[in-house]
Amino acid sequence: MKPINKLVQQEGAIQDRSIFWDEDIYQKEMEEIFARCWLFLTHESIIPDDGDYQATTMGEDSVVVARQKDGSIKAFVNSCTHRGNVVCFSDGGNAKAFTCPYHGWAFGMDGSLVDVPLEKQAYHNDIDKEALGLKKVRVQSYKGFVFGTFDDEAPSLEEYLGGMGWYLDTFMDAPGGAELIGPPMKSILDCNWKNPTENFVGDGYHVGWAHASALEIAGGPLAGAKGNAEYQGVGLQVTVPEGHGFGIIWEAAAALHAGPVHEEYQKWLDERSPAIKEKLGEHREKFYRGHWDAAIFPNCSFLYGTNTFKMWQPRGPHSIEVFTWTLVEKDMPDKLKQMIHAGNMFTFGTAGILESDDGENMEQCTQSNRGYSTRQGTLYLGMGRGMEYQNPELPGLVSDGWINEAPQRGMYRRWAEFMEGKPWNKLSTSAQLDANK
């Protein structure tokens, strides 16, 4: 493995192709990124009652996240501490305990070991059950969105989100808040996990070209983007030092929804805008009415407006599982939620008319690096370099227009910081950036 400053150069603009292919780099990512970062687990509204749970993964670690009797949420590793077998095989549900199918060890919904068969006869009552609970995951929620980390040293989730939190509040802190509709769809892509994250964090560039066919039939405000016909002045891009970022197209939140969904959702946006302005101010009212492509480092992505919410779960350097939920505001009428859910499936579901364009590109961007000589080269994200600036009223670095590669560069800068193994207090923060204003 080359030194990190050779893998990512020029402030994130140049990436060595090996970072999309090499096994040793992937294993280092599991250690430095996936075992440290706050990773999205589920939404509180999916597990409202005592004993409700969801199974998911953090990196390649299988975990269960469960609602406790006291209303709190805990998570633990889905692997028996006796011989390592999986204890929960379902996607989710409601349970009082998980019993390992191998020898019958039973774990409570907080991961503690509660029952061991033949404890008296075979263990002679000499087993320290307290020490044999399932490995704990640290859990915190941000406005109902539940994240976990394996790193006790990690700062709070709020600090981890950094400058992105202020932007996320646009919908997460809207009156009533936001929620996700599950169960998620799941599919696979034979690509490196970073390819889709960089696509969502800031790649407005591909929209007009990769999705030209969908834009042609969709009509509506985004149709003008087809073939890159127009892009000036229609949006903004944001990158925060924590590696998260997004691009926004003004006044386009509902743009990818067709027909009746578009009308109903636009009506909702129009009616709600004054309340957003009152609670969150003018900027975020504008963000509220825009369409976002966004990513929370390392592998959580979403499109606000189209309302798809995704996790790219790494499965080796060249494969991911894609989990897809629908993002809605809690206060929306049920009928509108259902319409948006269906609209999300139609565009960015596994059979979605835009999803299929992306999948092919993600896979080939990774798979081409199979070639040894190809892999010796680098890749280029230099678009709009140097055009990022600080706006006194907005966190992070912003760039005008929605086609720019600043958020992708920010993501790779963050990737390099983690891969260098820097302790948390040496990682860049939005607070430091703001201090320079």
Added chain:
Amino acid sequence: MSKDNNQQAGQSVDQSTHFEVERFLVKEVRALDEERYHDWLGGMLTKDIIYQLPTQEVRYRKDKKVLGNSQTTYLYNDNIDMLGARIARLSTGIVWAEDPRVRNRRIISNIDAEWADVEGEVNVRSAFILFRSRMQRDQATHYGIRMDRLRKEEGQWKLASRVITLDQRVVLDKNIHCFF
């Protein structure tokens, strides 16, 4: 009509109807395999068609609880307009993922046709294999069943609804932007 005794809901259709139903299904998959999507949309579907593919969920047998705000998540939940939009997109000539073409091969079997509770309509259960091949060695195979409702309009059988069960939880394919 005096069909009542012979067309009771849930009873297997007669041999001649079964033959017609099977011919319809074979002609339908042929149209899809040959990418004659407009023939399918315009000639083989009713205007009120419901075309659905719900996701699988892996749950313990005894645990029936519906969690929180969960809803059925459909990969397809289309009416005629949505199917039409998909086909319009495929016809733009700028769907890069379909050029070079995806070679789709559909095999239909285990056809079980019963009279529906609406006179003259038929419920048909059929198993399918969909083999998708693209580029050099890119391939995926999907298995499942389809629960169809067929209705005769102007002497022609047409598909009035289809609920597809795809047996995979994690869809082992980069997309399923194809018709089942």
